Structures are given as C-alpha cells and as structure tokens.
Amino acid sequence: MEQKLFVYNTLTRKKEEFKPLNEGHVGMYVCGPTVYSDVHIGNCRTFISFDLIYRYLLHLGYKVRYVRNITDAGHLEGDSDEGEDKVSKKAKIAQLEPMEIVQKYTVDFHKVMETFNTLPPSIEPTATGHIIEQIELVKDILDKGYAYEVNGSVYFDVEKYNQSKDYGILNGRKLEDMLNNTRSLGGQAEKHGKLDFALWIKAKPEHLMQWPSPWGMGFPGWHLECSAMSNKYLGHQFDIHGGGIDLMPTHHTNEIAQNVACCGKNPASYWLHTNMLTMNGQKMSKSLGNSFLPHELFAGDHPLLKKGYSPMTVRFFFMQASYRSTVDFSNEAIEAAEIFYKKLAESAKKLASLQQNELTTVDEETNKAINDICDDCYNSMNDNFNSPKTLDALNNLSKWINSYAAATRNSGEITAETFERMKKTYNDFFYDVLGLKQDDNENADTNDLMNLIIKLRNEAKLNKDYATSDKIREGLKNIGFQLNDSKQGTTDWVRI
Ligand SMILES: [Zn+2]
Numbered sequence: 343m344e345q346k347l348f349v350y351n352t353l354t355r356k357k358e359e360f361k362p363l364n365e366g367h368v369g370m371y372v373c374g375p376t377v378y379s380d381v382h383i384g385n386c387r388t389f390i391s392f393d394l395i396y397r398y399l400l401h402l403g404y405k406v407r408y409v410r411n412i413t414d415a416g417h418l419e420g421d422s423d424e425g426e427d428k429v430s431k432k433a434k435i436a437q438l439e440p441m442e443i444v445q446k447y448t449v450d451f452h453k454v455m456e457t458f459n460t461l462p463p464s465i466e467p468t469a470t471g472h473i474i475e476q477i478e479l480v481k482d483i484l485d486k487g488y489a490y491e492v493n494g495s496v497y498f499d500v501e502k503y504n505q506s507k508d509y510g511i512l513n514g515r516k517l518e519d520m521l522n523n524t525r526s527l528g529g530q531a532e533k534h535g536k537l538d539f540a541l542w543i544k545a546k547p548e549h550l551m552q553w554p555s556p557w558g559m560g561f562p563g564w565h566l567e568c569s570a571m572s573n574k575y576l577g578h579q580f581d582i583h584g585g586g587i588d589l590m591p592t593h594h595t596n597e598i599a600q601n602v603a604c605c606g607k608n609p610a611s612y613w614l615h616t617n618m619l620t621m622n623g624q625k626m627s628k629s630l631g632n633s634f635l636p637h638e639l640f641a642g643d644h645p646l647l648k649k650g651y652s653p654m655t656v657r658f659f660f661m662q663a664s665y666r667s668t669v670d671f672s673n674e675a676i677e678a679a680e681i682f683y684k685k686l687a688e689s690a691k692k693l694a695s696l697q698q699n700e701l702t703t704v705d706e707e708t709n710k711a712i713n714d715i716c717d718d719c720y721n722s723m724n725d726n727f728n729s730p731k732t733l734d735a736l737n738n739l740s741k742w743i744n745s746y747a748a749a750t751r752n753s754g755e756i757t758a759e760t761f762e763r764m765k766k767t768y769n770d771f772f773y774d775v776l777g778l779k780q781d782d783n784e785n786a787d788t789n790d791l792m793n794l795i796i797k798l799r800n801e802a803k804l805n806k807d808y809a810t811s812d813k814i815r816e817g818l819k820n821i822g823f824q825l826n827d828s829k830q831g832t833t834d835w836v837r838i
Pocket of ligand 1: 372374
C-alpha cells in the first residue's frame with residue numbers, strides 16, 4: 343500500500359501503523375445489532391463510523407472481508423447473565439414468533455442502513471444460524487479447563503483464566519479491581535466467581551428459543567456468538583475488531599477470553615471502538631425522553647427537534663467528529679452541519695461538467711496549494727480516520743472548484759495533472775470514502791407531485807381534518823416517502 347495508515351488500538355492504548363496479517367487483505371469483524379427493537383440513532387452512528395473505515399480501506403485498495411453479525415438469540419436484558427432474552431421477551435409481549443420479531447427488525451435495520459448509504463457487510467451471520475459452532479466452542483473451552491458446568495449451564499472461569507492469562511487486557515484493569523467493583527448479583531449462586539460469565543445457559547421449559555446440547559436444552563451466552571462467528575469466517579486471528587465503546591468492558595473482554603481459552607490467541611490485532619452520541623450534553627436514553635429513532639430524526643417528529651434532517655445531513659454531522667469522540671446532538675449543531683453539507687454537495691455537483699481552460703503559465707504556488715490539499719485528504723484519513731479534518735480539506739478544495747466553475751479564477755493556471763487530481767480527489771472522498779451522496783437527486787415530476795400532496799395535506803390540517811392528514815402521511819410512508827414536519831408546517835420530504 344502506498345499510504346501509511348495509523349489506527350488507535352484500544353488494546354495497546356496507542357496509535358499504531360496498520361499492518362494487516364496478509365498483505366493486501368483485511369479481515370474486519372464488527373458487533374452488529376440485537377434485532378428486538380428499532381435501531382437507535384446512537385447505534386447508527388457506530389455502524390456509519392465502521393462504514394467509513396470499511397470504505398477507506400476499500401479505497402486504499404485492500405480486499406476486505408467485513409463481517410457484521412445479527413444477534414437474534416442469547417442477548418439477555420442484563421449484562422451479567424440475568425433477565426430475559428431480549429428477542430424472546432418482545433415476542434411474548436407481541437404474541438409473535440421470535441423469528442417474526444427478528445425478521446421485522448432485521449429488515450428495518452437494513453432499510454435504515456441503506457438510507458444512510460452504508461455498504462452492506464460481506465457476511466452477516468446470525469447467532470441462531472451458528473448454534474453448532476457455539477456448542478463446539480463451549481466443548482473446546484471446557485476441554486481446555488477454563489469453564490465448568492453446573493446444572494445444565496456452562497460458565498467461563500475468569501479467575502482460573504487470569505492465573506495464566508490477562509483477563510483485563512482490553513480495558514487495562516487488574517482483575518482485583520474488577521472484582522472489587524462488581525456487585526454480587528442475585529440468582530448467580532451457580533457461578534464460582536463474581537466475574538464468571540455464561541457460555542451456555544440452561545433453558546426453562548417456557549423459554550422460547552432453546553436447542554439441545556451435551557448439557558441439556560439451553561441457549562448460548564451472548565458473548566459466545568461473536569467468538570464462534572469470527573473464528574468461522576475470519577479465522578483464529580484477523581485484523582480489526584470493532585464495536586461501540588459500551589461493548590468494550592464486558593462483551594469484548596469476554597470475547598477475547600473465550601478466544602484465548604480455546605485457540606490461544608487474541609482474535610484481533612486492532613480493537614477499534616466508537617464513542618457515544620449525546621443530546622444537549624446528556625446521555626441519550628429512553629427514560630430521559632431524549633433519544634429518538636432515525637425516522638423521527640428525518641421527519642422532525644420529536645419534541646426536541648426543530649425540524650427534520652435528511653439522512654445525508656445526519657451522516658455528514660457524524661463525520662464532523664472523529665469516531666472516537668463523543669458527538670453531542672443539538673439542533674444548532676445539526677443545522678450547521680446541514681449548511682456545510684449542502685455547500686460541499688454543491689461543489690461535488692459541479693465536478694461532472696467542470697472543464698479546464700487552456701493552460702496558461704502555471705502558477706506554481708496555486709499548483710502546490712491544491713496538491714497539498716489533496717494530500718491532506720489522505721493524511722487526515724490515514725491519521726486514524728480523522729474525518730473532521732478530511733471535511734476541512736474538502737472544504738478547502740471546494741473553494742478552488744467553485745472559483746474555477748464560476749470562472750472567477752482561470753483554471754488554466756494549474757497543470758492538467760493537478761486539475762484532474764483535484765476533481766478525482768474531491769469526487770473520491772465525497773462520494774466513495776465519506777459515503778455521501780446528493781440529497782436532491784429526484785426528478786422534477788416527483789418534486790412537483792410531492793409539493794402538491796404536501797399542499798393538500800397542509801390544507802387538511804388547517805381544516806382540522808386530521809384523519810385525512812394522517813392518512814396522507816401514512817400512505818406516503820408506506821411507499822417510501824417521509825414528510826418533514828416543522829413548526830411552520832410541512833415543507834420538506836425525504837425518501838426512506
Ligand atoms: Zn459481539
């Protein structure tokens with residue numbers, strides 16, 4: 343690879359040069375969603391961040407196998423093996439089959455990801471599709487002496503593991519500290535140690551999803567699936583393992599322990615974690631009423647939102663921060679992002695028809711300045727995917743593009759090579775690397791029709807005919823159009 347890429351590795355707590363195990367190839371595993379409810383906007387940020395990473399690796403010419411799982415069983419409500427299985431619980435409440443829940447929310451998740459213009463992973467394995475592999479893994483860990491069976495459940499023996507290995511390797515903490523900070527939990531009497539976690543859980547007869555195993559009917563512990571599926575599709579060792587920072591202390595720590603116990607190796611060379619999304623400085627949570635779903639954000643359908651924002655504006659907004667920083671959501675911040683995005687998108691539109699004037703005398707200074715900005719696009723992404731700096735570089739490049747397009751400067755002042763490089767770099771980074779696209783790629787007929795429908799709906803609302811107004815809104819939603827309501831009424835719409 344021509345470019346030297348540096349990534350921040352949670353495992354070593356420093357930025358390191360990225361060197362894949364097999365030259366030219368990258369294996370990347372990212373923990374996917376648990377499909378029991380609508381995907382949260384904070385989770386969207388995580389997947390959009392890894393989409394940026396995936397896209398840049400592809401842009402650099404790597405052949406990437408990107409595995410992102412779907413958790414459709416085994417994820418309990420509590421982090422410490424307590425509570426009900428999230429999918430089963432939802433199925434019981436809705437009186438549906440667990441697989442109906444899984445199907446619905448998997449389809450919804452894919453739709454949302456597509457709306458944000460994220461590329462699909464190379465493989466998207468499911469936990470229920472890999473029960474055999476998970477049982478084999480449990481047997482292996484038992485054989486190696488790092489797990490024990492109690493009454494049909496199998497637990498990982500953390501303290502025994504830590505005698506010869508380092509359980510706290512990922513978060514850099516000592517086992518004693520972790521033990522001191524762990525509550526003793528009720529209903530955990532079967533476990534030998536406070537930090538032990540379930541590999542296989544005995545199912546009560548009424549549990550909806552259960553499978554036969556050497557230890558009786560049961561289901562896998564949540565952490566197990568990622569070890570089993572990354573082993574299967576990426577081998578015992580691969581390059582990048584990613585996920586949200588909230589997964590690091592428990593899920594990823596346990597995943598490493600499982601892999602080291604069965605295969606003797608930490609599965610990934612680089613562990614990458616995305617940070618959280620906050621709302622006006624506060625953690626987003628359902629109980630605080632300050633979290634919203636992607637479609638609410640697009641439609642402006644939430645008390646905290648002034649108006650709706652297009653998926654590309656949201657994607658752009660996320661890119662304005664490094665994936666490792668917290669992003670604070672506010673109407674002001676996203677409105678600023680909207681203006682900035684539209685400005686850069688406008689310059690991207692001009693590229694297709696931008697022709698260079700006949701060469702005059704080359705202005706060396708300008709020629710160098712433009713080449714330096716093109717280098718900045720790469721340098722910023724090579725510095726741990728620093729997308730805010732990449733946006734700054736694109737902004738600088740857009741000034742040149744705009745002045746050449748408007749002929750306020752003569753594009754003959756730079757070499758043909760530089761002119762083509764400027765166009766290609768802008769195009770590559772705006773569309774391929776940052777994964778942005780034009781918002782308004784609709785034809786004029788659709789716009790006219792939508793404006794007419796919006797007008798009729800606004801009239802219905804004025805006449806307090808809310809039944810018709812709701813019918814129009816729902817009808818449009820069913821065929822993929824989302825209206826953006828604001829305090830001034832509805833003026834805008836997006837495709838969903
Ligand atoms: Zn995982």
